[in-house]
Amino acid sequence: MTGLRRGDDGIWTVTGRDRNTKRRFTLRARFVFVGAGGYALKLLQKARIHEVRGYGVFPVGAQFLRTDNPEVVARHQAKVYSQAPVGAPPMSVPHLDKRLVEGESSLLFGPYATFSTRLLKHGRLTDLFTTLRLTNIVALLAAGLTNLPLVAYLIGQLLSSRRRKFAQLQHFFPEADPADWYLVQAGQRAQLVKPDLNRLGVLTMGTELVTGAEGTIAGLLGASPGASTAPAIMTDLLNRCFPQHRSTWEATLRQLMPDVPVSIGK
Numbered sequence: 499m500t501g502l503r504r505g506d507d508g509i510w511t512v513t514g515r516d517r518n519t520k521r522r523f524t525l526r527a528r529f530v531f532v533g534a535g536g537y538a539l540k541l542l543q544k545a546r547i548h549e550v551r552g553y554g555v556f557p558v559g560a561q562f563l564r565t566d567n568p569e570v571v572a573r574h575q576a577k578v579y580s581q582a583p584v585g586a587p588p589m590s591v592p593h594l595d596k597r598l599v600e601g602e603s604s605l606l607f608g609p610y611a612t613f614s615t616r617l618l619k620h621g622r623l624t625d626l627f628t629t630l631r632l633t634n635i636v637a638l639l640a641a642g643l644t645n646l647p648l649v650a651y652l653i654g655q656l657l658s659s660r661r662r663k664f665a666q667l668q669h670f671f672p673e674a675d676p677a678d679w680y681l682v683q684a685g686q687r688a689q690l691v692k693p694d695l696n697r698l699g700v701l702t703m704g705t706e707l708v709t710g711a712e713g714t715i716a717g718l719l720g721a722s723p724g725a726s727t728a729p730a731i732m733t734d735l736l737n738r739c740f741p742q743h744r745s746t747w748e749a750t751l752r753q754l755m756p757d758v759p760v761s762i763g764k
Contacts, residue, residue: 502530502544504711510545529739532717536617536688539629542717547710552693553719554634556641556701557617557626558652560684562608563667564599567678571596571603578670590651594670607667609684611655619685634691637699641691645701690720707731713739729755 500522501513512525532541536557542550565571580592594607617625630638642649660681667674694700705720705727716735733755736747 499534499541499544502541504545504714508712508714510714528714530715531735532715534717536621536625536686538717538719539688539690540617540625542708542710542715542719543629543631545710545715547708547715549708549710550717550719552633552637554631554638554641554691554699555617555626555629555688555719556638556691557614557686557688559612559614559616559619559686560609561612561663561681562606562610562684563663563679564607564682565605565674565678565680566602568603570674570678571605574605580670592666592670594667606682607670607679610658610663610681611652612683613652613656614686616686617688619683621686634693637691637693640694640697640699641701644697644699648701687721688719705731707734707738709735709738713741 499512499514502510504510508528510527510530512527512530513522514525515522530545532538532545534541536555539550539553539555574594574596577596578594582591590609590611592608594605597604597606615623615626617629663681664674664676664679667679690702690706692700692702692706702720705718707716707718709716716739718731733751736751737744740747
């Protein structure tokens with residue numbers, strides 16, 4: 499997507515280019531939802547909504563040790579967690595996890611933090627710099643200064659050798675053979691940095707739903723939502739952006755989510 503503008507008639511014009519055919523396209527819509535992962539802030543900035551003024555992102559990547567040895571994989575059926583190191587962010591909690599990867603069972607251990615200025619795994623190195631504005635530089639710097647333990651943790655992770663990383667795995671699985679395990683690069687997270695009156699800038703670890711332009715646009719910022727939080731986020735979106743349809747949709751939503759104890763929208 500290359501452009502996102504709201505016209506005087508209240509209709510959004512979305513312009514972009516198909517990655518496969520290279521053809522440009524234009525769409526018009528009364529409502530736009532931006533669920534673009536690490537690129538969400540970039541697109542909301544293009545929309546020029548004041549709700550994201552001062553917002554920034556801090557990209558954090560991850561690596562995992564992986565084994566495809568069927569004898570090793572067959573011995574582990576559970577997801578086992580440990581405690582995160584002091585100063586480490588919540589998403590860095592070490593865990594040994596069995597996963598189905600491209601039809602084959604594998605074991606993954608990690609994460610080990612990485613850093614890149616890309617906002618998507620296969621994004622561009624210039625991604626982070628395209629989100630910088632005069633209005634968010636102070637918040638980003640303040641968030642870094644108030645999270646020095648996190649900065650030190652990330653630097654330590656970046657300098658960590660493969661041998662040191664493997665030693666962490668051996669706390670979980672002392673019999674692990676280095677020949678069975680190899681490092682794989684996981685995705686990127688674009689952690690949200692928000693302006694704050696007291697601390698100038700705050701690094702958040704969760705997910706935030708932003709709505710603007712009289713409810714005609716919404717975007718999901720921050721860490722990726724899991725299956726346990728996605729329904730609540732989307733229900734919140736419906737309430738904030740389509741309150742006029744609440745009574746019409748409530749019966750259907752109750753069928754989909756019968757355990758909701760209160761009226762949707764309250």
